[in-house]
Amino acid sequence: xxxxxxxxxxxxxxxxxxxxxxxxxxxxxxxxxxxxxxxxxxxxxxxxxxxxxxxxxxxxxxxxxxxxxxxxxxxxxxxxxxxxxxxxxxxxxxxxxxxxxxxxxxxxxxxxxxxxxxxxxxxxxxxxxxxxxxxxxxxxxxxxxxxxxxxxx
Amino acid sequence: xxxxxxxxxxxxxxxxxxxxxxxxxxxxxxxxxxxxxxxxxxxxxxxxxxxxxxxxxxxxxxxxxxxxxxxxxxxxxxxxxxxxxxxxxxxxxxxxxxx
Numbered sequence: 001x002x003x004x005x006x007x008x009x010x011x012x013x014x015x016x017x018x019x020x021x022x023x024x025x026x027x028x029x030x031x032x033x034x035x036x037x038x039x040x041x042x043x044x045x046x047x048x049x050x051x052x053x054x055x056x057x058x059x060x061x062x063x064x065x066x067x068x069x070x071x072x073x074x075x076x077x078x079x080x081x082x083x084x085x086x087x088x089x090x091x092x093x094x095x096x097x098x099x100x101x102x103x104x105x106x107x108x109x110x111x112x113x114x115x116x117x118x119x120x121x122x123x124x125x126x127x128x129x130x131x132x133x134x135x136x137x138x139x140x141x142x143x144x145x146x147x148x149x150x151x152x153x
Numbered sequence: 154x155x156x157x158x159x160x161x162x163x164x165x166x167x168x169x170x171x172x173x174x175x176x177x178x179x180x181x182x183x184x185x186x187x188x189x190x191x192x193x194x195x196x197x198x199x200x201x202x203x204x205x206x207x208x209x210x211x212x213x214x215x216x217x218x219x220x221x222x223x224x225x226x227x228x229x230x231x232x233x234x235x236x237x238x239x240x241x242x243x244x245x246x247x248x249x250x251x252x
Contacts, residue, residue, distance in 0.1 A: 033184070033241045040231075048235065055239050088191070092241040095186050108185035136188060143190045151197050 003080040004145045010075045017067050019102075019131045023094050024060045026101065031056060032093035056093055062086035063094075081149035084142050088150065091135040098135075102128035176249035177230040179223040181242050183214050195240045196222065200233065224249050 031052055037045045066077045066087070079087065099111060105125060110116050114133065118126055142150075181192075189211055196207035200222055213220035222244075223233050230246055237244035 033238070033243055035238050035243065036245050039246045052235075052238055088194075089240055092187060092191065096184070096241060099186050112185055139188060139191055143188075143194055147194055150194060 001080050001082075002146060002149055003078055004141065005076055005078045006141065008071075008075050008077060010072070013067075013075075013134065014072075015127065016131045016134055019098075019127055020064070020067075020094060020135075023097050023101075024064060027060060027093060027097055028057060029053070032096040032100075056089075059086040059090040060093060063090035079142050079146060081146060084146040085150050088139050088142050091139045095132055095135050098128050098132045103132060174227075176224055177227045178221045178247040178249045179230050179233045179237070180245050180247050181210070181214050181220050181222050181237060182245065183218045184243055187242065189215065192242065195237065195242060199236045199240065 031049065035049075035052075037048060040048060062083050063086070066083075071077055103111060103125065106116060106129070111132070116129065118129070121129060192211040192214065193204070193207045196202045196210055197204065200207075202210065210220045210222050222237075223230060227246075234244045234246050
């Protein structure tokens with residue numbers, strides 16, 4: 001099984017985990033990407049959203065599980081074909097929610113290009129933006145190294 | 154196939170009958186968050202596209218705001234929309250009125 005281990009900087013990443021944990025509470029009962037489901041009847045729509053939400057919560061738990069006691073001891077996280085897929089999805093869920101709830105003051109263009117003056121941001125927005133970038137990096141890393149595992153599963 | 158398919162869909166049909174017959178489109182809409190590499194990967198994973206086709210549709214979404222990624226019977230279209238939404242892409246069902 002292909003496995004990727006990444007050594008992270010604890011002083012940089014640990015503060016971002018507070019943001020990620022807050023986001024996971026906020027996302028317990030709402031979808032990160034609200035969907036237009038006009039063409040479904042009401043009962044079916046409820047079941048549909050319920051299953052999306054259940055899957056989303058499982059994915060968020062998989063990402064949070066990376067940052068356990070071992071991470072705080074060694075600063076290492078590991079991705080393999082078992083956790084890659086839920087973690088990639090969880091990164092997207094968190095990033096969508098960050099944009100919606102924490103980064104509204106930044107334009108979509110700025111978010112896309114990353115061309116932002118970090119020094120000019122308020123502390124909560126700066127932390128949220130760093131979290132947004134961190135999650136994108138995790139996604140890129142997994143897609144780059146484990147893409148074939150994800151596609152094949 | 155996602156578990157949601159097992160839910161009964163006919164018991165509480167609203168007074169306006171939903172159109173289930175005919176061809177349906179699966180349309181993916183642009184969002185400013187998802188990485189291009191992520192969208193390509195999802196298209197390959199969910200729709201079975203090869204890299205070239207996945208990139209073509211990803212660029213269509215990025216540049217034109219939307220891309221029709223699949224057309225066919227309602228039930229399969231719903232399954233694709235559900236899977237794409239599991240990956241947090243904004244995907245909608247549309248009746249294909251060209252047929």
